[in-house]
Amino acid sequence: MTARRQGALPPRTRLVHIGPHKTGTTTLQGAFHLSRRALAAHGVRYAGRSRQPAHAVAAIAGGTPVHSLEAPSTAHWEQLCAEVARAGRRRRVVVSSERFANADADTARAVVDGLGGERVHVVVTLRPLLKILPSQWQEYVKTGHRHAYVDWLDGMLRRPPYDKPTPSFWRRHRHDELVARWAKAAGAENLTVVVVDQGDPLWQLRAFEDLLGLPEGLLQPERDGFTNRSLTAAEVELLRLVNGELSRSRRPAAERKLVREALVRELRGAYEPGKDAARIATPAWARRAAAAVSAEMVAGIRDSGVRVMGGLDSLVPEPEPEAAEPDGDEPAAEPRLPVSAVHAAVAGALAAAAGSP
Secondary structure, three states: OOOOOOOOOOOOOEEEEOOOOOOOHHHHHHHHHHOHHHHHHOOEEEOOOOOOOHHHHHHHHOOOOOOOOOOOOHHHHHHHHHHHHHOOOOOEEEEEOHHHHHOOHHHHHHHHHHHOHHHEEEEEEEOOHHHHHHHHHHHHHHOOOOOOHHHHHHHHHOOOOOOOOOOHHHHHHOHHHHHHHHHHHHOHHHEEEEEOOOOOOOHHHHHHHHHHOOOOOOOOOOOOOOOOOOOOHHHHHHHHHHHHHHHHOOOOHHHHHHHHHHHHHHHHHHOOOOOOOOOOOOOHHHHHHHHHHHHHHHHHHHHOOOEEEOOHHHHOOOOOOOOOOOOOOOOOOOOOOOHHHHHHHHHHHHHHHHHOO
Protein backbone atom coordinates (compact mmCIF):
# COMPACT_ATOMS: atom_id res chain seq x y z
CA MET A 1 0.00 0.00 0.00
CA THR A 2 1.44 3.38 -0.96
CA ALA A 3 0.58 6.53 0.96
CA ARG A 4 -1.07 8.95 -1.44
CA ARG A 5 -0.22 12.58 -0.83
CA GLN A 6 -3.53 14.13 0.18
CA GLY A 7 -2.21 17.52 1.24
CA ALA A 8 -0.72 18.39 4.60
CA LEU A 9 -2.81 19.73 7.43
CA PRO A 10 -2.56 23.53 8.00
CA PRO A 11 0.60 24.78 9.77
CA ARG A 12 -1.23 25.69 12.95
CA THR A 13 -2.76 22.21 13.36
CA ARG A 14 -2.62 20.35 16.66
CA LEU A 15 -2.57 16.71 15.50
CA VAL A 16 -3.96 14.58 18.33
CA HIS A 17 -3.31 10.88 17.79
CA ILE A 18 -5.61 8.86 20.05
CA GLY A 19 -4.50 5.31 19.19
CA PRO A 20 -6.31 3.13 20.13
CA HIS A 21 -4.13 0.56 21.87
CA LYS A 22 -2.31 -2.13 19.86
CA THR A 23 -2.40 -0.27 16.54
CA GLY A 24 1.31 0.42 16.11
CA THR A 25 1.40 3.22 18.67
CA THR A 26 4.73 2.16 20.20
CA THR A 27 6.52 2.27 16.83
CA LEU A 28 4.93 5.57 15.89
CA GLN A 29 5.68 7.27 19.20
CA GLY A 30 9.24 5.97 19.18
CA ALA A 31 9.80 7.40 15.69
CA PHE A 32 8.48 10.82 16.72
CA HIS A 33 10.53 10.83 19.92
CA LEU A 34 13.68 9.86 18.04
CA SER A 35 13.17 12.58 15.41
CA ARG A 36 12.46 15.60 17.63
CA ARG A 37 15.27 17.76 16.19
CA ALA A 38 14.48 16.90 12.58
CA LEU A 39 10.81 17.58 13.22
CA ALA A 40 11.57 20.99 14.72
CA ALA A 41 13.53 21.93 11.61
CA HIS A 42 10.34 21.33 9.61
CA GLY A 43 8.07 23.29 11.94
CA VAL A 44 6.68 20.34 13.91
CA ARG A 45 6.82 19.93 17.68
CA TYR A 46 6.29 16.55 19.33
CA ALA A 47 4.69 17.39 22.68
CA GLY A 48 6.04 16.02 25.92
CA ARG A 49 9.52 14.87 26.90
CA SER A 50 9.21 11.12 26.40
CA ARG A 51 7.56 8.80 23.91
CA GLN A 52 4.12 9.90 25.05
CA PRO A 53 2.75 12.27 27.73
CA ALA A 54 1.28 9.37 29.70
CA HIS A 55 0.68 11.17 32.99
CA ALA A 56 -0.95 14.17 31.35
CA VAL A 57 -3.36 12.06 29.30
CA ALA A 58 -4.10 9.70 32.19
CA ALA A 59 -5.00 12.74 34.30
CA ILE A 60 -7.88 13.61 31.96
CA ALA A 61 -8.75 10.26 30.35
CA GLY A 62 -8.10 7.93 33.29
CA GLY A 63 -5.73 5.10 34.08
CA THR A 64 -2.28 4.78 35.62
CA PRO A 65 0.84 4.93 33.44
CA VAL A 66 2.80 1.70 33.14
CA HIS A 67 6.25 1.57 34.82
CA SER A 68 5.39 4.45 37.14
CA LEU A 69 4.18 4.69 40.71
CA GLU A 70 3.51 8.43 40.42
CA ALA A 71 -0.19 9.30 40.33
CA PRO A 72 -1.38 11.48 37.44
CA SER A 73 -2.61 14.92 38.45
CA THR A 74 -4.45 17.84 36.90
CA ALA A 75 -1.14 19.70 36.88
CA HIS A 76 0.26 17.20 34.35
CA TRP A 77 -2.61 17.89 31.95
CA GLU A 78 -2.41 21.66 32.42
CA GLN A 79 1.33 21.58 31.68
CA LEU A 80 0.73 19.70 28.44
CA CYS A 81 -1.95 22.15 27.33
CA ALA A 82 0.36 25.07 28.13
CA GLU A 83 3.20 23.49 26.13
CA VAL A 84 0.93 23.04 23.10
CA ALA A 85 -0.31 26.63 23.40
CA ARG A 86 3.25 28.01 23.54
CA ALA A 87 4.14 26.39 20.21
CA GLY A 88 2.68 29.34 18.33
CA ARG A 89 0.36 29.75 15.40
CA ARG A 90 2.65 28.59 12.58
CA ARG A 91 4.07 25.46 14.14
CA ARG A 92 2.29 22.11 13.90
CA VAL A 93 2.13 20.14 17.16
CA VAL A 94 1.72 16.38 17.57
CA VAL A 95 0.27 14.84 20.74
CA SER A 96 0.14 11.06 20.74
CA SER A 97 -1.27 8.70 23.36
CA GLU A 98 -3.46 5.64 23.05
CA ARG A 99 -4.84 6.56 26.47
CA PHE A 100 -7.05 9.13 24.74
CA ALA A 101 -9.11 6.18 23.45
CA ASN A 102 -10.39 5.64 27.00
CA ALA A 103 -12.18 9.00 26.94
CA ASP A 104 -15.97 9.28 26.96
CA ALA A 105 -17.78 11.92 24.88
CA ASP A 106 -17.48 14.71 27.45
CA THR A 107 -13.79 14.01 28.01
CA ALA A 108 -13.11 13.95 24.27
CA ARG A 109 -14.66 17.41 24.01
CA ALA A 110 -12.54 18.62 26.93
CA VAL A 111 -9.40 17.25 25.25
CA VAL A 112 -10.18 19.06 22.00
CA ASP A 113 -10.89 22.31 23.85
CA GLY A 114 -7.76 22.02 25.99
CA LEU A 115 -5.39 21.33 23.10
CA GLY A 116 -6.52 24.01 20.71
CA GLY A 117 -10.20 23.78 19.84
CA GLU A 118 -10.69 24.40 16.13
CA ARG A 119 -6.97 23.81 15.50
CA VAL A 120 -7.24 20.18 16.60
CA HIS A 121 -7.20 17.40 14.03
CA VAL A 122 -7.77 13.92 15.50
CA VAL A 123 -6.05 10.87 13.99
CA VAL A 124 -7.20 7.32 14.72
CA THR A 125 -4.94 4.41 13.76
CA LEU A 126 -6.65 1.09 13.10
CA ARG A 127 -5.61 -2.51 12.51
CA PRO A 128 -7.76 -5.65 12.19
CA LEU A 129 -9.75 -6.63 15.28
CA LEU A 130 -8.54 -10.21 14.85
CA LYS A 131 -4.98 -8.97 15.45
CA ILE A 132 -6.02 -6.79 18.35
CA LEU A 133 -7.85 -9.46 20.37
CA PRO A 134 -4.83 -11.56 21.45
CA SER A 135 -2.61 -8.50 21.80
CA GLN A 136 -5.04 -6.65 24.04
CA TRP A 137 -5.76 -9.72 26.19
CA GLN A 138 -2.02 -10.04 26.69
CA GLU A 139 -1.83 -6.43 27.86
CA TYR A 140 -4.61 -7.05 30.35
CA VAL A 141 -2.67 -10.01 31.74
CA LYS A 142 0.37 -7.77 32.08
CA THR A 143 -1.69 -5.52 34.36
CA GLY A 144 -2.79 -8.38 36.60
CA HIS A 145 -5.78 -10.07 34.95
CA ARG A 146 -6.03 -13.84 35.43
CA HIS A 147 -8.68 -14.88 32.90
CA ALA A 148 -7.71 -17.50 30.32
CA TYR A 149 -7.90 -16.27 26.73
CA VAL A 150 -10.95 -18.35 25.81
CA ASP A 151 -12.80 -17.20 28.94
CA TRP A 152 -11.98 -13.58 28.16
CA LEU A 153 -13.16 -13.98 24.55
CA ASP A 154 -16.39 -15.50 25.81
CA GLY A 155 -17.08 -12.38 27.86
CA MET A 156 -16.15 -9.97 25.09
CA LEU A 157 -17.97 -11.72 22.22
CA ARG A 158 -20.74 -13.95 23.58
CA ARG A 159 -22.07 -12.46 26.81
CA PRO A 160 -24.03 -9.19 26.47
CA PRO A 161 -23.47 -6.42 27.36
CA TYR A 162 -19.88 -7.52 26.62
CA ASP A 163 -18.35 -5.48 29.45
CA LYS A 164 -16.88 -8.20 31.66
CA PRO A 165 -14.18 -8.86 32.67
CA THR A 166 -12.61 -5.81 30.94
CA PRO A 167 -15.08 -2.95 30.35
CA SER A 168 -12.39 -0.82 28.73
CA PHE A 169 -11.99 -3.14 25.72
CA TRP A 170 -14.98 -2.09 23.64
CA ARG A 171 -14.66 1.55 24.73
CA ARG A 172 -11.29 1.45 22.97
CA HIS A 173 -11.97 -1.03 20.20
CA ARG A 174 -15.53 -0.54 19.04
CA HIS A 175 -13.84 1.56 16.39
CA ASP A 176 -16.94 2.95 14.70
CA GLU A 177 -18.14 4.34 18.03
CA LEU A 178 -14.66 5.61 18.86
CA VAL A 179 -14.53 7.51 15.56
CA ALA A 180 -18.07 8.85 16.04
CA ARG A 181 -17.29 10.03 19.58
CA TRP A 182 -14.22 11.98 18.52
CA ALA A 183 -15.77 13.23 15.27
CA LYS A 184 -18.52 14.77 17.35
CA ALA A 185 -15.93 16.44 19.57
CA ALA A 186 -13.67 17.77 16.79
CA GLY A 187 -15.90 17.68 13.69
CA ALA A 188 -15.91 14.93 11.07
CA GLU A 189 -13.86 17.16 8.77
CA ASN A 190 -11.18 17.24 11.47
CA LEU A 191 -10.69 13.50 11.86
CA THR A 192 -8.55 11.11 9.82
CA VAL A 193 -8.49 7.34 10.09
CA VAL A 194 -5.15 5.73 9.18
CA VAL A 195 -5.45 2.01 8.47
CA VAL A 196 -2.29 0.10 9.30
CA ASP A 197 -0.88 -1.90 6.38
CA GLN A 198 -0.01 -5.37 7.70
CA GLY A 199 2.34 -5.92 4.78
CA ASP A 200 4.31 -2.68 5.17
CA PRO A 201 5.12 -1.68 8.78
CA LEU A 202 6.58 1.65 7.61
CA TRP A 203 3.46 2.75 5.76
CA GLN A 204 1.95 4.22 8.91
CA LEU A 205 5.00 6.46 9.33
CA ARG A 206 4.68 7.61 5.72
CA ALA A 207 1.01 8.47 6.31
CA PHE A 208 1.91 10.72 9.25
CA GLU A 209 4.61 12.39 7.19
CA ASP A 210 1.92 13.12 4.62
CA LEU A 211 -0.37 14.67 7.23
CA LEU A 212 2.43 16.86 8.61
CA GLY A 213 4.03 17.90 5.31
CA LEU A 214 7.30 16.14 6.18
CA PRO A 215 9.85 14.72 3.73
CA GLU A 216 9.30 11.05 3.05
CA GLY A 217 11.60 8.92 5.20
CA LEU A 218 12.10 11.44 7.99
CA LEU A 219 10.27 9.25 10.51
CA GLN A 220 12.15 6.02 11.17
CA PRO A 221 11.50 3.26 13.72
CA GLU A 222 13.88 2.84 16.61
CA ARG A 223 16.46 0.17 15.92
CA ASP A 224 17.71 -0.45 19.44
CA GLY A 225 16.71 0.07 23.03
CA PHE A 226 12.98 0.17 23.75
CA THR A 227 11.08 -2.93 22.71
CA ASN A 228 7.49 -3.96 23.03
CA ARG A 229 7.54 -7.43 21.47
CA SER A 230 4.55 -9.64 22.05
CA LEU A 231 4.89 -12.46 24.51
CA THR A 232 4.47 -16.05 23.38
CA ALA A 233 1.60 -18.20 24.60
CA ALA A 234 3.90 -19.85 27.14
CA GLU A 235 5.19 -16.53 28.48
CA VAL A 236 1.67 -15.17 28.92
CA GLU A 237 0.58 -18.37 30.65
CA LEU A 238 3.47 -18.09 33.10
CA LEU A 239 2.51 -14.48 33.84
CA ARG A 240 -1.16 -15.40 34.21
CA LEU A 241 -0.30 -18.11 36.76
CA VAL A 242 1.93 -15.70 38.67
CA ASN A 243 -0.95 -13.19 38.70
CA GLY A 244 -3.08 -15.84 40.38
CA GLU A 245 -0.48 -16.35 43.08
CA LEU A 246 -0.06 -12.62 43.59
CA SER A 247 -3.80 -12.11 43.91
CA ARG A 248 -3.91 -14.67 46.72
CA SER A 249 -1.08 -12.97 48.56
CA ARG A 250 -1.32 -10.00 50.86
CA ARG A 251 1.28 -7.99 49.00
CA PRO A 252 0.46 -4.31 48.36
CA ALA A 253 -0.76 -3.43 44.86
CA ALA A 254 2.41 -1.44 44.10
CA GLU A 255 4.58 -4.41 44.99
CA ARG A 256 2.51 -6.76 42.82
CA LYS A 257 2.92 -4.31 39.95
CA LEU A 258 6.71 -4.28 40.39
CA VAL A 259 6.83 -8.08 40.36
CA ARG A 260 4.74 -8.36 37.18
CA GLU A 261 6.79 -5.76 35.34
CA ALA A 262 10.07 -7.35 36.41
CA LEU A 263 8.89 -10.75 35.24
CA VAL A 264 7.93 -9.42 31.79
CA ARG A 265 11.15 -7.44 31.50
CA GLU A 266 13.31 -10.44 32.35
CA LEU A 267 11.42 -12.71 29.96
CA ARG A 268 12.01 -10.29 27.10
CA GLY A 269 15.66 -9.92 27.99
CA ALA A 270 16.49 -13.58 28.57
CA TYR A 271 14.51 -15.26 25.83
CA GLU A 272 14.22 -14.62 22.11
CA PRO A 273 11.44 -16.93 20.91
CA GLY A 274 11.94 -18.83 17.67
CA LYS A 275 9.55 -18.80 14.77
CA ASP A 276 8.10 -22.11 15.95
CA ALA A 277 7.20 -20.77 19.43
CA ALA A 278 3.47 -21.18 20.07
CA ARG A 279 1.54 -17.92 19.80
CA ILE A 280 -1.85 -17.05 21.27
CA ALA A 281 -4.46 -18.82 19.12
CA THR A 282 -7.96 -17.43 18.60
CA PRO A 283 -10.60 -20.17 18.19
CA ALA A 284 -12.75 -20.35 15.04
CA TRP A 285 -15.99 -19.20 16.72
CA ALA A 286 -14.26 -16.08 18.02
CA ARG A 287 -12.71 -15.33 14.65
CA ARG A 288 -16.13 -15.46 13.00
CA ALA A 289 -17.67 -13.26 15.71
CA ALA A 290 -14.85 -10.73 15.37
CA ALA A 291 -15.25 -10.70 11.59
CA ALA A 292 -18.94 -9.84 11.95
CA VAL A 293 -18.16 -7.00 14.35
CA SER A 294 -15.41 -5.77 12.02
CA ALA A 295 -17.84 -5.54 9.11
CA GLU A 296 -20.23 -3.45 11.22
CA MET A 297 -17.43 -1.13 12.31
CA VAL A 298 -16.12 -0.61 8.79
CA ALA A 299 -19.62 0.25 7.56
CA GLY A 300 -20.04 2.79 10.35
CA ILE A 301 -16.68 4.44 9.68
CA ARG A 302 -17.37 4.59 5.95
CA ASP A 303 -20.68 6.36 6.61
CA SER A 304 -19.19 8.81 9.12
CA GLY A 305 -17.74 11.24 6.58
CA VAL A 306 -14.24 11.24 8.08
CA ARG A 307 -11.09 11.07 5.94
CA VAL A 308 -9.57 7.62 5.53
CA MET A 309 -5.99 6.82 4.56
CA GLY A 310 -5.50 3.17 3.65
CA GLY A 311 -7.89 0.35 2.91
CA LEU A 312 -10.85 0.05 5.26
CA ASP A 313 -11.80 -3.28 3.70
CA SER A 314 -8.52 -4.79 4.93
CA LEU A 315 -9.97 -4.61 8.46
CA VAL A 316 -12.54 -7.30 7.59
CA PRO A 317 -11.11 -10.82 7.17
CA GLU A 318 -12.20 -13.22 4.48
CA PRO A 319 -15.06 -15.52 5.55
CA GLU A 320 -13.98 -18.83 7.06
CA PRO A 321 -15.61 -22.17 6.31
CA GLU A 322 -17.89 -23.24 9.13
CA ALA A 323 -15.96 -26.50 9.47
CA ALA A 324 -12.51 -24.92 9.43
CA GLU A 325 -11.92 -26.32 12.92
CA PRO A 326 -14.02 -27.45 15.90
CA ASP A 327 -15.97 -24.73 17.66
CA GLY A 328 -15.32 -26.08 21.13
CA ASP A 329 -13.32 -24.25 23.77
CA GLU A 330 -11.02 -27.15 24.54
CA PRO A 331 -7.62 -25.84 25.64
CA ALA A 332 -4.72 -26.30 23.27
CA ALA A 333 -1.67 -28.31 24.20
CA GLU A 334 0.21 -26.74 27.09
CA PRO A 335 2.76 -24.27 25.68
CA ARG A 336 6.44 -24.83 26.47
CA LEU A 337 8.98 -22.35 27.79
CA PRO A 338 12.73 -22.98 28.27
CA VAL A 339 13.76 -23.54 31.87
CA SER A 340 16.43 -20.83 31.52
CA ALA A 341 13.79 -18.26 30.59
CA VAL A 342 11.58 -19.27 33.51
CA HIS A 343 14.56 -19.07 35.87
CA ALA A 344 15.51 -15.57 34.67
CA ALA A 345 11.94 -14.33 34.91
CA VAL A 346 11.31 -15.71 38.39
CA ALA A 347 14.70 -14.51 39.65
CA GLY A 348 13.96 -11.01 38.39
CA ALA A 349 10.52 -11.02 39.95
CA LEU A 350 11.90 -12.19 43.30
CA ALA A 351 14.58 -9.49 43.19
CA ALA A 352 11.93 -6.85 42.51
CA ALA A 353 9.84 -8.13 45.42
CA ALA A 354 12.85 -8.15 47.76
CA GLY A 355 13.86 -4.64 46.76
CA SER A 356 10.42 -3.06 47.04
CA PRO A 357 9.80 -0.73 49.97
